[in-house]
Amino acid sequence: MGTFSPETCLELIPTLTRQQVDREYIYFGGTVDLPTKDKRFKLREYLVNLRDAQKAVPATTEYAGSTAGMYTGTSADQTSYLTNTVQPTDSTQSSAYIYPAAAPAATETYVTQSSSESYGTGTAAGGEKQLDTLNNLCHQINANVLQLKFDFASYAEGRGASAGCYDAVDMDLSDQGEDMEMSDCEMGQDGDVNGSKSQPYQQRGGPIHPRGGSLMRGGRGRGPAPRGPNFDSRPSNGSHHQYRSVGNTNGGRTVGRGGGIDSWGGGNDRLNERGFDRGNDRGNDRENDRANDRGIDRGGGGGGGGLGRGSWGRDQAGPPQRGRGSPRDSNRGSRFANRGGQSQPRREFGVRGLGNKEEIPHDLKPVDWAAQTMEEIKRVHYNEHASTATRPKEEIDKWRDSRKMTVSDQCPNPILKFDEVSFPNAIKSVIQQNNFIEPTPIQAQGWPIALSGRDMIGIAQTGSGKTLGFTLPGLIHINAQPPGNGGPIALCLCPTRELAQQVMEVCEQYTQAMRIRAVCLYGGSSKYQQIRQLADGVEFAIATPGRLIDLLNTKKLNLRRCSYLVLDEADRMLDMGFEPQITAIISQIRPDRQTLMWSATWPTEVQELARKFLQDPLQINIGSDKLVANHAIKQVVQVIEDFEKFDKLKVLLQQIANEDKFNKTLVFTDTKRMADDIADELKGSGWSVESMHGDKRQEERERILADFKRGHISILVATDVASRGIDISDITNVINFDYPNTSEDYIHRIGRTARASRKGTAYTFITPNDSRNIDDLVEVLKEADQEIPHALMMMRECFGGTKPEKKVWVPKHAKRKMEAQAREAERKRLAQSTGGQKPLYAWDDPDKEDSDSDVEVRKRQTCPETDDDWAALYGDMSGGGVAKEPDSPVTKAPDSAVAKEPDSAVAKGQESAENALENG
Numbered sequence: 001m002g003t004f005s006p007e008t009c010l011e012l013i014p015t016l017t018r019q020q021v022d023r024e025y026i027y028f029g030g031t032v033d034l035p036t037k038d039k040r041f042k043l044r045e046y047l048v049n050l051r052d053a054q055k056a057v058p059a060t061t062e063y064a065g066s067t068a069g070m071y072t073g074t075s076a077d078q079t080s081y082l083t084n085t086v087q088p089t090d091s092t093q094s095s096a097y098i099y100p101a102a103a104p105a106a107t108e109t110y111v112t113q114s115s116s117e118s119y120g121t122g123t124a125a126g127g128e129k130q131l132d133t134l135n136n137l138c139h140q141i142n143a144n145v146l147q148l149k150f151d152f153a154s155y156a157e158g159r160g161a162s163a164g165c166y167d168a169v170d171m172d173l174s175d176q177g178e179d180m181e182m183s184d185c186e187m188g189q190d191g192d193v194n195g196s197k198s199q200p201y202q203q204r205g206g207p208i209h210p211r212g213g214s215l216m217r218g219g220r221g222r223g224p225a226p227r228g229p230n231f232d233s234r235p236s237n238g239s240h241h242q243y244r245s246v247g248n249t250n251g252g253r254t255v256g257r258g259g260g261i262d263s264w265g266g267g268n269d270r271l272n273e274r275g276f277d278r279g280n281d282r283g284n285d286r287e288n289d290r291a292n293d294r295g296i297d298r299g300g301g302g303g304g305g306g307l308g309r310g311s312w313g314r315d316q317a318g319p320p321q322r323g324r325g326s327p328r329d330s331n332r333g334s335r336f337a338n339r340g341g342q343s344q345p346r347r348e349f350g351v352r353g354l355g356n357k358e359e360i361p362h363d364l365k366p367v368d369w370a371a372q373t374m375e376e377i378k379r380v381h382y383n384e385h386a387s388t389a390t391r392p393k394e395e396i397d398k399w400r401d402s403r404k405m406t407v408s409d410q411c412p413n414p415i416l417k418f419d420e421v422s423f424p425n426a427i428k429s430v431i432q433q434n435n436f437i438e439p440t441p442i443q444a445q446g447w448p449i450a451l452s453g454r455d456m457i458g459i460a461q462t463g464s465g466k467t468l469g470f471t472l473p474g475l476i477h478i479n480a481q482p483p484g485n486g487g488p489i490a491l492c493l494c495p496t497r498e499l500a501q502q503v504m505e506v507c508e509q510y511t512q513a514m515r516i517r518a519v520c521l522y523g524g525s526s527k528y529q530q531i532r533q534l535a536d537g538v539e540f541a542i543a544t545p546g547r548l549i550d551l552l553n554t555k556k557l558n559l560r561r562c563s564y565l566v567l568d569e570a571d572r573m574l575d576m577g578f579e580p581q582i583t584a585i586i587s588q589i590r591p592d593r594q595t596l597m598w599s600a601t602w603p604t605e606v607q608e609l610a611r612k613f614l615q616d617p618l619q620i621n622i623g624s625d626k627l628v629a630n631h632a633i634k635q636v637v638q639v640i641e642d643f644e645k646f647d648k649l650k651v652l653l654q655q656i657a658n659e660d661k662f663n664k665t666l667v668f669t670d671t672k673r674m675a676d677d678i679a680d681e682l683k684g685s686g687w688s689v690e691s692m693h694g695d696k697r698q699e700e701r702e703r704i705l706a707d708f709k710r711g712h713i714s715i716l717v718a719t720d721v722a723s724r725g726i727d728i729s730d731i732t733n734v735i736n737f738d739y740p741n742t743s744e745d746y747i748h749r750i751g752r753t754a755r756a757s758r759k760g761t762a763y764t765f766i767t768p769n770d771s772r773n774i775d776d777l778v779e780v781l782k783e784a785d786q787e788i789p790h791a792l793m794m795m796r797e798c799f800g801g802t803k804p805e806k807k808v809w810v811p812k813h814a815k816r817k818m819e820a821q822a823r824e825a826e827r828k829r830l831a832q833s834t835g836g837q838k839p840l841y842a843w844d845d846p847d848k849e850d851s852d853s854d855v856e857v858r859k860r861q862t863c864p865e866t867d868d869d870w871a872a873l874y875g876d877m878s879g880g881g882v883a884k885e886p887d888s889p890v891t892k893a894p895d896s897a898v899a900k901e902p903d904s905a906v907a908k909g910q911e912s913a914e915n916a917l918e919n920g
């Protein structure tokens, strides 16, 4: 029986260096694919041997606590491991791991694995469970979905430099096509794994919360280290802890929000970066990306319920974080944990199910404005120009019609030239510097409304100049109010940091010219500096809600002077579940304020809500009240299968580069993890590419975006953090690698190209999993007079408007498996059509007959479809235990090992399979 010696590791993993293995304290945290079938076989055989050896092991004790992974070491280590990791049974702990009571051989190998089942506590016939675990491991290897993690740091720390190493078997089935998006808890899948999958953090980070086993604690190195006596004495911080936490990402998908950076001090950055938010990745990623921004902004975070099999191998979710120790944070953690761990329908949160911020803590009590004495606001700053006032109605109607503009009754006439609006000279000169010739339509119609002091809703396509549409009237509003240092006069709320920075960037020129002090308040950046700026006095604040609430909470900011409020991307703010925050913020702003909402999309779901914050608003819509994409964008939709996506992407990128090597492409993915993976893959092929998402630290995000703007990188792979507001004029192409969560997001994403009056192309991959959005997409394409592929219409016919069960991305190895299955199906079909005369495993060459040994090899290369197949190949490794659930590679371990006579077919299969293995 073998162990994973460093040599084996070196052999198995080509990217590993001797130096890495030999060094005592080393981080090697990646997940690796076993690159070749040979190596997979080798590992499988190792496990099968292990299984066989394990059969001889007496019944084991089941311990409360948890871990995951496979541990190879000495019995002394076993003792210390037990001593250091096994926590006393706690009734709140919903899961357990198993452990051999006695070592099977001179070199002990412990395989522990969290399971999606809560074992409860006490003793059980753990030997069977362990075999079952091994069985699962083998199964996964066979299915090419097993990945290994090697944590040499743990090895070294735990046992010094003795031989052997710690092999954490990452049971990450997310790589398996069908299971991948089980982590996509928003989609309502696989909800059973909440509690038990939090395990690794339980032992390290703190107790499992009674509610669903989610983790409420964790963080900086609390709890004993996983193994080895040395751990206890080592100082630990979040990041170190993170890297030590080896094993099963099953255990810890931290589905909660975490304000790692803001909430915690040093050491958490890495944690946050690598573990904590990563943990979110598969869980609720699109949402998490958004939530991440918000989470970090607000400096809080929720603990995570693990998401069992769903997370990706590399994601070692760090210990769940709890923001700031507020009890309410705990609740929040639990809530998010539940979202992560227990499948929640995606649309349960927020107005349209895209988030929920109800539990964001704040001490903001609504101000009793009636009891306040307030200076009167000067709201009206608009003197209609003679030529505007006298413009004939027909001419105005014609102008509006030609721009597909609809306006509320009583809407003032548009100003068609800059001269018609009484901007101060400072603004006019900046407009000139920018070579703007005339106002864009939304500006032409929006400025008169905003300057008149009316509340308004402005909806216009992406890249149509909305930012100046609301900032310039804001600056004029500020200018008209009495001077002072009592807080900002104008406030612009933005859903993401990127957007806040973008707005800041746009208006900076103008604020400087007008000597107006502006500040951008967003999470992930130095709060101290922002507080100092606030203390110095500001007139204009651009903020993300989280940071703003934080500053309001800590009384570093007050909004009593604020009388001009903008909600940029208002639909997203309301849509994402920012409503409670918006309500809290608005409660701090005087009721006679002027409120403006702007966006490129205005879904009906938020319209009612929006009106709650507005008083008798005027509305402008450019396009229609439906979803409208910027018509300067050429929209190309490709209907493909999930597994084709990456290859198609490469082809597309090559094509784009061939057109012009200076082309800039923004690729959108659903998940942070996918963004990273794609960027890594592309980098490997020599592309100049970076990824950007909510897991990245703020400065990293800013650097990457700046690099992209400057053209230092030509491809940016991003999640929806980049979908709104970002104005990079020379983005020529947008690729929706994954179709976004909502069709509004589609409009905003593709709107990153064709800014101002430029043109651009948006490519979108559509798979059957996107069927629920097809109706919208077809409408958008029709409206923009774009080509609608026949396949899309066919898909619409078949699935239009229905929600798919899962949205899966199929990575390469799963793709290989699918291809193998397709070949197998083809083989069967061929065999049938030829009356069974065709060779059994001749898919590569139907005319060539396999030898007997080929047949056996083929068998071993093929993932058994069912448990019976599996048993036929490898025997019933649960030792006659309870039959496992079909379709569940990580099979639930039985509560108790109920003896069951193997049926004779299985027994026969087992025998022949074992013979085959011996021979093979």
Ligand SMILES: Nc1ncnc2c1ncn2[C@@H]1O[C@H](COP(=O)(O)OP(=O)(O)OP(=O)(O)O)[C@@H](O)[C@H]1O
Binding pocket: 436, 437, 438, 439, 440, 443, 460, 461, 462, 463, 464, 465, 466, 467, 468, 599, 600, 724, 725, 726, 727, 729, 751, 752, 755, 756, 757
């Ligand atoms: N009057 C104008 N003439 C020409 N260009 C303009 C004018 N006003 C703004 N722009 C430019 O148009 C670009 C897009 O503007 P902006 O970012 O405000 O669009 P937006 O409508 O807010 O887009 P999104 O909805 O994507 O956020 C910017 O680069 C800006 O400088």
